[in-house]
Amino acid sequence: MHLTLGDIFAVPLPNKFFAAIKIINIVEKDILVKTTPYIDTFLPSITNPILKETLRNNRFFYNNTPAIKWVNGEFPKEFVFIGNIPLTDQERNWRSSTFSETWSYVGYDVYDEWRYIHDREALEKEIEEQEQKDMIIDEDNKKHKDVKLMNNSDFWKLMSLIHSTRQIKEGIQLLITELAKLKVKEIKLFEETLSFKLYLLDTKEHACNIGEHSFREEKPNTFSVDLFLYARCAAVSKGEKIYNEILDIPKLMPKNEFLEELLDVASEAYEEKKGKEFIFNTTYDKETFSNKEGWS
Incomplete structure (x- = not known):
């Protein structure tokens, strides 16, 4: 798939939720992706103003960290193209040292943030179980x-x-x-x-x-x-x-x-x-x- 700066995609999440991400930089095969605060059970409209915002991670050890990362690998076919919103000056200047070689969990930050607010007990239990496995x-x-x-x-x-x-x-x-x-x-x-x-x-x-x-x-x-x-x-x-x-x-x-x-x-x-x-x-x-x- 040909990606363009500013492209918005809906990302399927667990429990029939959708996230929305934005392509904000492309360097050869590396894609800088921003996760927006959008999360709902239906696809977002390109006119939804929340798509212009940047999700800030605050769960657990995060401290208002922007949800931005470089990603490599084959672009997922299940991501749904929503439209294009031109980059802002701030988005053009975003930098990130976080890198992933898989798209598997792109967009999941908003789901984990949602769970931290609405389903924290279950989320903490899952983390505890993972620690037990460790x-x-x-x-x-x-x-x-x-x-x-x-x-x-x-x-x-x-x-x-x-x-x-x-x-x-x-x-x-x-x-x-x-x-x-x-x-x-x-x-x-x-x-x-x-x-x-x-x-x-x-x-x-x-x-x-x-x-x-x-x-x-x-x-x-x-x-x-x-x-x-x-x-x-x-x-x-x-x-x-x-x-x-x-x-x-x-x-x-x-x-x-x-x-x-x-x-x-x-x-x-x-x-x-x-x-x-x-x-x-x-x-x-x-x-x-x-x-x-x-x-x-």
């Missing part, structure tokens, strides 16, 4: 061959650096730099945790849903074990929430997205820190077909 994941060393893993929250904070800039390469370098500041033991824990999460995605169902290079029973010899590994890296890089959804629903695997560079961040961080080669064998093998149960 605690369970942090106990993986007790459930999986006594493997010691990095604290789940710490791991995902580090991973979030990958998409904190507009360029993936810059994000990868940020991750390497931060890892190099850690103790050698923590670098190894990061590598162990990354390998484990990649191992969990090593299933036939996930391999069948990576796009053009998906695994096909009728043509198993055309399947690339390396590309599937790189696709799993892309899935992990998208963050905790999306990773967990992909883990549960293989059809959500990124399509034709690969991030081979993620495989080397721990070794490069170690070499930057110690000046020598990183030699470390993880308990779980991240290579394709290592998860025997996932391919049975």
